[in-house]
Amino acid sequence: MPSNEVMTERELITRREAVFRVTALLGGVALVGGSALLTACGEQRQANPEGPFTAEDIAFLDEVADTILPATSTPGAKAAQTGAFMAMMVNDGYDARDREIFRKGMRTIDDATQKAHNVSFMKATPQQRLAVLEVIDREQKSYSDARREEQRKKSLAWLSDQRQESAPGANAGAATAVTEKPSAHYFRMMKELALLGYFTSEIGYTQAQRYEESPGRYDPCVPYKPGEKSWAPHA
Numbered sequence: 001m002p003s004n005e006v007m008t009e010r011e012l013i014t015r016r017e018a019v020f021r022v023t024a025l026l027g028g029v030a031l032v033g034g035s036a037l038l039t040a041c042g043e044q045r046q047a048n049p050e051g052p053f054t055a056e057d058i059a060f061l062d063e064v065a066d067t068i069l070p071a072t073s074t075p076g077a078k079a080a081q082t083g084a085f086m087a088m089m090v091n092d093g094y095d096a097r098d099r100e101i102f103r104k105g106m107r108t109i110d111d112a113t114q115k116a117h118n119v120s121f122m123k124a125t126p127q128q129r130l131a132v133l134e135v136i137d138r139e140q141k142s143y144s145d146a147r148r149e150e151q152r153k154k155s156l157a158w159l160s161d162q163r164q165e166s167a168p169g170a171n172a173g174a175a176t177a178v179t180e181k182p183s184a185h186y187f188r189m190m191k192e193l194a195l196l197g198y199f200t201s202e203i204g205y206t207q208a209q210r211y212e213e214s215p216g217r218y219d220p221c222v223p224y225k226p227g228e229k230s231w232a233p234h235a
Helices: 003-025 034-042 055-068 082-093 096-117 126-166 186-199 202-208
Strands: none
Touching (some): 055 082, 055 126, 055 186, 096 126, 126 186, 186 202
């Protein structure tokens, strides 16, 4: 196998592991564009009508991510350059609809900060930024819960229609469409990408988590005490 194909396979394994881990951090809910995030490097994406993210956009995303994952005993998301990662993943992994929602969400955060504190998000204090994002996070939680419930009901209705269609004399084609999923909340996207970007960065791997260079000793059962850092995975 050519070396470039080997590298692509390794990158895919690493990305898949990262997506699965962040999915677990988010309570088992699939990431927005999860399947696309695994294969986007090899797919042709539609051109973004808004153009690439600017340096100002990336700086904005850095501050959003750093508000979600601030520096504590370890560096925060901005130090890991998570904003640039988020921008890259939106461009390369999201479809046109989700890219538009994400972009509009950035403007919504800025407008909300201006309304609440009479300053832009970039000029707000860390406390002001946190207060704004906490309100938005509660909104996205309610929205995401309602979205999952709506999908559950559509799935149940689709199963019911399938049973009716299989009955003698049924009207074919009456099944309820469930293929079109409602759009995700923009802040859900931002949280997912902030976590994914941070915990797959060098800082996230070696400082926020415990990392041991491979090959290492295999320990099938390692004692864990509450509050200890988790172990970083290997591809």
